[in-house]
Amino acid sequence: MATYIIGDLQGCFDELQLLLQEIRYQENEDQLWFVGDIVNRGPKSLECLRFVKELQQQGKAQMVLGNHDIHLLAAYSGLKRFQSKSDTLTPILEAEDADELIDWLRRQPLIVCHPVYEAVMVHAGIPPQWEITQARALAKEVEVQLQSADWQTFVCEHLFGSEPDEWQDSLRGWERLRYIVNAFARMRYCDANGKLEFHLKSAPGKATAPFEPWFVFPGRKNKTHEIFFGHWSTLGAVDAYHIHATDTGCLWGGKLTAYCLESKQRHTLACPQNSKPKDKKTKKK
Numbered sequence: 492m493a494t495y496i497i498g499d500l501q502g503c504f505d506e507l508q509l510l511l512q513e514i515r516y517q518e519n520e521d522q523l524w525f526v527g528d529i530v531n532r533g534p535k536s537l538e539c540l541r542f543v544k545e546l547q548q549q550g551k552a553q554m555v556l557g558n559h560d561i562h563l564l565a566a567y568s569g570l571k572r573f574q575s576k577s578d579t580l581t582p583i584l585e586a587e588d589a590d591e592l593i594d595w596l597r598r599q600p601l602i603v604c605h606p607v608y609e610a611v612m613v614h615a616g617i618p619p620q621w622e623i624t625q626a627r628a629l630a631k632e633v634e635v636q637l638q639s640a641d642w643q644t645f646v647c648e649h650l651f652g653s654e655p656d657e658w659q660d661s662l663r664g665w666e667r668l669r670y671i672v673n674a675f676a677r678m679r680y681c682d683a684n685g686k687l688e689f690h691l692k693s694a695p696g697k698a699t700a701p702f703e704p705w706f707v708f709p710g711r712k713n714k715t716h717e718i719f720f721g722h723w724s725t726l727g728a729v730d731a732y733h734i735h736a737t738d739t740g741c742l743w744g745g746k747l748t749a750y751c752l753e754s755k756q757r758h759t760l761a762c763p764q765n766s767k768p769k770d771k772k773t774k775k776k
């Protein structure tokens with residue numbers, strides 16, 4: 492039995508199938524962990540979503556919500572403010588099983604914890620000031636809202652926005668939930684206290700002080716666990732600092748990653764067939 496952590500799919504269904512063949516994935520034995528951003532920008536988001544849903548419902552896969560998955564929840568709910576020309580969500584919204592897909596998607600978590608290993612999966616990261624136990628509890632606060640009957644009000648009216656960018660235990664209400672979502676699903680850079688910086692998207696290396704990649708701070712309280720995440724395609728394959736970055740830019744002509752938790756081996760599939768969508772400003776690896 493193996494557990495494979497699969498990087499951001501973003502609709503790259505054919506590449507996923509090729510990668511699964513290459514690693515000789517055994518559906519009845521192996522577990523797949525998807526780091527989120529299952530959908531959008533790529534060509535086959537509907538196929539990706541159906542595939543992950545089917546496996547998850549059979550207990551063969553888990554996923555966490557990424558910013559694009561949350562974006563899909565918003566698009567389904569009629570929120571037009573953040574729609575983009577490069578969105579490729581229409582086939583999902585028009586699918587006959589759209590309601591079931593969305594109802595399932597909104598019940599997916601922001602963090603997944605391995606039952607045996609000290610390993611967790613999130614889409615973007617966990618800010619330095621949160622221990623894993625606290626991170627799990629905070630993720631739950633958002634999950635409860637997304638699973639409530641009134642979830643569309645939460646998504647359309649309260650969830651989006653980059654404020655507050657600083658965490659306080661005393662934060663309450665929508666502001667508290669917004670920071671939590673942004674940390675788990677959007678963060679790349681922050682300061683030592685978890686103040687979020689959303690304008691920086693490039694690979695580390697430039698002078699960005701006091702902001703650094705969220706995982707490099709010496710006092711980071713969640714170093715107790717190996718953290719698997721995606722979201723940051725310009726970061727590439729990093730296995731250091733007790734973190735494992737798995738978004739290797741399949742969508743942008745890079746690679747799709749499957750990291751085997753047990754053997755600690757990375758498997759990648761080159762995806763040169765994907766042309767870069769026009770609005771993408773980051774360089775491909």
Ligand SMILES: [Mn+2]
Nearest residue numbers: 528557558722
């Ligand atoms: Mn993302």
